[in-house]
Amino acid sequence: MAMALSNSIPANTIKVGKKKILEAVEYDKICDFIHLYDGITIDCELELYNNFNYVDRKTLKSILQTEWSSLLRSQHWRYESLAQKHLKLFQDQTKKNDDPTILIKLAVAERMTPVSLCRSILQEKYKFENKSDLSRLLKYPHLIDDPILCANVMQCICSDIQEGPLVDLRRRIIGEEYEFKLKELARNAGMHYYTEHDLRRLGYDKTPDLKMILPFLYKGEQVNWIESKAGFGDVKTHKWNIRQQLNSYSNRFGAGIVIYWFGYHNELPDLSENKDGIIVLDDFPEVQHITLLNLEQESDTACIFDVNDNSTAEFL
Template identity: 55%
Template sequence: MSQAPELAGNVQQKRKILSCVEYTRICQFINGYHGLAIDCEFELRNRFFQDVEPMALTCILQSELFNRSRGHHWKQDQRGKKLLKIYEEQKNLYDNALLIRMACVEGLNPVALCRMLLHEKYKLRHRSHISRFLKHPHLIDDPRLAANVQQCMISDNQEGSITDLRRRIIGEEYELKLKTLAKEAGIHFYDEQDLRRMGYDKTPDIKMILPFLYRGSVINWIESKANFGDTKGHKFNIQQQLHSYCNRFGPGIIIYWFGYHEETPMMPDNNIGITVLADFPAKEDMVFMQLAEGVSPTKTAEKTSSTSKLLGEFREAGSPAK
């Protein structure tokens, strides 16, 4: 029992920041794997890359499979008849695992395969009708097909209502973590709901009422991403969100909680005022304004002339776009 603290202290810290070589190795393993994505994820996390943050591996897998499926989408639309024919011919040879076996052979996500089969079998033209069958397999009039669809739903870690719910919960968990850590650090901020009430459309997770310094750089906002920051995904985030934040509010931070590619923080696109981190800023790296006693942060923020004097060269927080 006395050795427990020592053992706890020796737990190896999983790596979040990946070199180009290691990131490429992970992607090559994913693209060369034959089988279900859920099994590939198990192999990545428990056998081949045990020293890497597990959620980073999960995110890289998701990104690689998503990019692959986009490249073959036009082919998948033409495979429905063939897949339905195979299912009808072999459905009496297997119990509830036929569609899982077919997904492995065809290199498809189980839910994507179910979607193609349902589309072809019932001639469903609207995606919402197919989604209804996927969420409620008992509505399918073929009991054997319904059982196969149910098995696919719980065996797919890339698509489906279960996977969507898990990702949403993780995203909300890390947004809450950001707000909790910001409050503990003594940061006064507006959250997304506050900003929308003030008339903003695109909003970061938190916007500082008063900017602070992080390693000499002014920080006006922080965006939380429960994801791994590869260069392609980061470029997309800049185009869709971060560029707008910098234009309106000034420089800020994006946190990729599960790590990032080593080249992501050095991308030229970040020069508009984006700092990339894998965790909440360390307290010793932050410098805050000292408010006068008895003055609320909100009132102080409104006095822009006083704020600019105190901040010196600090860039003022932006106002809503006209």
């Protein structure tokens, strides 16, 4: 059966919303606010919404997560060195009262996430040899034999939006939600694709979320795969994604699209690292920019139809 390209997808309605693609000045202001904020991240998030109300909330939340994750990695050595001091401070306070917010207040004072503080204190108190034992107490804090410490750890887990079992679950669900959204949009657009599961079953190791069975054109450029990222694309993160994932997709399958659903730094599309065929978007491609292969149309050759002059060029 011969194939031809079609532009018969119904048009989308115009989307209006808060800003997701940020200029350097805007992005730097948000990062500076996060770095200078004196308090825990759950409060910082609310202040971000108030101070940058023109920016999409998911964009702000994603930037906050990235910046605090970087801070945690850079300060990990300091947290370990202060664990004994923090445990003693906690024990001294519990002699005075059984307040379940002692660790929250200490986390604010030390500019730590509540769960990071819990992790270092639990390790110092119980001297775990296996990380799995420590993770188990954070996942099931009711197993902690000290009732005041147990109450404080529970409070920290519920108040931390950066790490901990609840955060891990939330991030996994959001990632799966946007992968599902991508598949639904691609299916509704009439695209034919392999999923990551399909490709792994076929023996591929590094796989995009969607690999097109039939490539399509986006603004005239052939697209062979789409990768979903449920986060904000800053320059550092995008370059890391290129090195770790996207370059291998381009080398193996050809050009493709990476979608940062919560927006990106406006420099990303023009980075030289994208030269091997990486297209950066903040949403699923708009239908007016997509050209699909039409499997139902028969002809001797499959052709590209130019909607402006109705001329054709051989495609296959």
